[in-house]
């Protein structure tokens with residue numbers, strides 16, 4: 001099957017590498033000059049991680065800047081263009097006019113509801129959000145979010161498609177801004193910024209607190225199961241009765257920081273203390289991430 005990757009930036013490259021490694025015939029469509037070199041360089045960087053995951057990293061990726069031609073015989077289209085509604089409308093109008101009538105339509109958008117993007121489509125029932133957690137070639141989650149008019153069939157096909165890529169698709173019952181994973185991330189990051197801005201801990205200490213506690217715990221059991229187990233034999237009902245009042249009190253004590261100039265300067269300065277450049281740190285992160293995924297069998 002042919003998969004058309006629309007937009008060859010951060011997310012497009014990662015999807016392209018993963019889909020090609022799963023044997024799809026991948027074509028990347030992006031009008032940016034020099035995109036082929038940039039995407040090929042990005043794909044080369046993914047190769048070690050894909051190999052570590054046991055996937056062949058010699059899949060076929062071709063390039064077609066003309067979107068109409070790129071989708072002409074697509075079985076699936078995964079759109080990763082800029083996060084702007086006007087551009088997504090333009091892109092999807094062209095895709096719908098030129099793709100086969102049964103091609104699966106997926107958008108990686110991290111925040112624009114499928115309902116809004118699909119207003120540009122004659123058949124809005126075809127479009128579904130397939131929001132990956134960066135980087136899609138590694139992190140299992142894909143949030144599958146139907147719009148008001150998305151058909152159950154499109155949702156089902158999206159789930160099946162992502163499962164075939166070894167992903168963990170989760171279908172949301174409602175469209176909410178930011179979907180689920182990024183809302184959680186925003187909530188936690190707000191408190192992270194508060195604690196660092198208040199000088200309680202440094203960024204490095206805060207990260208250690210997370211990777212030595214919540215990160216490890218949540219890789220195995222999520223927040224609800226963790227508290228269900230934290231309640232002992234009485235489970236979550238006992239936990240909420242016993243520790244719920246303290247938890248509720250703490251909600252009222254959480255910080256509400258701003259990302260003003262001073263805070264951004266402080267956060268940026270401390271980010272220089274992670275002990276390595278971004279490429280080195282990302283490589284070490286990928287190695288550890290893959291080891292964890294293998295250990296957990298995911």
Ligand SMILES: NC(=O)c1ccc[n+]([C@@H]2O[C@H](COP(=O)([O-])OP(=O)(O)OC[C@H]3O[C@@H](n4cnc5c(N)ncnc54)[C@H](O)[C@@H]3O)[C@@H](O)[C@H]2O)c1
Nearest residue numbers: 007008009010011012030032080081082083108109110134
């Ligand atoms: N970066 C993330 O962490 C992340 C995570 C999940 C989802 N997303 C979503 O994925 C999408 C892409 O994000 P990104 O971070 O890869 O952005 P990016 O800026 O890295 O890439 C966007 C690409 O789209 C290309 N483009 C511009 N106009 C185009 C057109 N008309 N047709 C085809 N391509 C076009 C650009 O040249 C660029 O290469 C966004 O909708 C974003 O919300 C991003």
